[in-house]
Amino acid sequence: MVEPVVARLRSGMSYTIDTARTAYLDLLKRCLVNWLYHDTEHEALVRFRDYALVRRRPFDRKGRENGRDYSIQAHTLVGFKRLENIQHCVETVVRDGIAGDLIETGVWRGGACIFMRGILKAHGVTDRTVWLADSFEGLPKPNAENYPADKGNRLHTYEELAVSLEAVKDLFARYDLLDEQVKFLKGWFRDTLADAPIDALAVFRLDGDLYESTMDALVNLYDRVSPGGFIIVDDYGAYEYCRQAVHDFRAERGINDMIHEVDWTCVYWRKI
Ligand SMILES: C[S@@+](CC[C@H](N)C(=O)[O-])C[C@H]1O[C@@H](n2cnc3c(N)ncnc32)[C@H](O)[C@@H]1O
Numbered sequence: 001m002v003e004p005v006v007a008r009l010r011s012g013m014s015y016t017i018d019t020a021r022t023a024y025l026d027l028l029k030r031c032l033v034n035w036l037y038h039d040t041e042h043e044a045l046v047r048f049r050d051y052a053l054v055r056r057r058p059f060d061r062k063g064r065e066n067g068r069d070y071s072i073q074a075h076t077l078v079g080f081k082r083l084e085n086i087q088h089c090v091e092t093v094v095r096d097g098i099a100g101d102l103i104e105t106g107v108w109r110g111g112a113c114i115f116m117r118g119i120l121k122a123h124g125v126t127d128r129t130v131w132l133a134d135s136f137e138g139l140p141k142p143n144a145e146n147y148p149a150d151k152g153n154r155l156h157t158y159e160e161l162a163v164s165l166e167a168v169k170d171l172f173a174r175y176d177l178l179d180e181q182v183k184f185l186k187g188w189f190r191d192t193l194a195d196a197p198i199d200a201l202a203v204f205r206l207d208g209d210l211y212e213s214t215m216d217a218l219v220n221l222y223d224r225v226s227p228g229g230f231i232i233v234d235d236y237g238a239y240e241y242c243r244q245a246v247h248d249f250r251a252e253r254g255i256n257d258m259i260h261e262v263d264w265t266c267v268y269w270r271k272i
Pocket residue numbers: 075076077078104105106107108109110111112113133134135136137138139140161162163187188189190207208209210212213216
């Protein structure tokens with residue numbers, strides 16, 4: 001008679017843990033995209049072609065779901081759909097036992113990585129690290145000689161895209177998620193990624209916008225992605241030059257893994 005009681009208790013407990021985990025991750029997403037407080041009208045950055053403009057604009061629910069608006073208050077430029085994609089990828093590699101750490105190349109305020117760390121915490125994962133690679137001073141000037149696709153790009157002039165390492169650490173700490181499972185690679189990708197002390201990656205998220213930044217990340221990290229791991233490209237739809245870097249790399253390496261759409265710009269594929 002004892003066994004059914006224990007089984008019932010156990011199933012009740014796992015129900016409670018699942019519910020608490022879902023609620024924590026849901027609340028984390030709402031905080032990260034600033035769904036709770038909404039931006040005031042004068043505090044929105046709006047994407048216009050390649051340019052991010054400061055515009056008076058009311059809070060836009062659809063924009064925040066799709067990561068179409070640039071909020072000055074939110075902790076990530078990634079909207080709900082892309083956060084859900086991150087959750088899907090991280091939970092899948094944990095469930096399937098795909099070896100490796102998680103990385104984002106191009107973190108801005110670090111919100112997507114805060115979410116990655118939160119997912120690991122919610123699942124009690126203690127043997128994976130979240131890596132944040134960024135200059136922490138914005139984008140590099142275009143190097144049109146080596147990367148003609150970036151010619152004339154002006155994203156390096158946007159001060160809003162330059163967030164210091166201290167500011168990112170401070171945000172992690174506010175979520176109580178700054179610990180030894182979070183590591184930072186400060187500098188240009190061309191200088192930091194090749195020798196980064198990372199053995200294997202299970203989730204590799206690229207959000208560096210430029211052809212150069214996308215290519216530097218792929219060339220230096222792709223081979224470290226474990227079979228069954230995920231490659232997520234944030235800017236594939238938004239920027240022609242980012243898409244071109246992905247196509248060039250995949251063609252060069254003969255990669256045919258199916259590309260899946262997340263929203264209007266973000267895509268991912270799973271390494272076979
Ligand atoms: C669009 S933001 C990233 C948004 C972020 N993933 C989020 O969750 O909101 C682009 C970031 O990439 C960084 N970046 C772009 N190219 C880089 C490069 N070649 N080396 C280092 N950092 C780079 C910029 O400093 C900036 O923080």
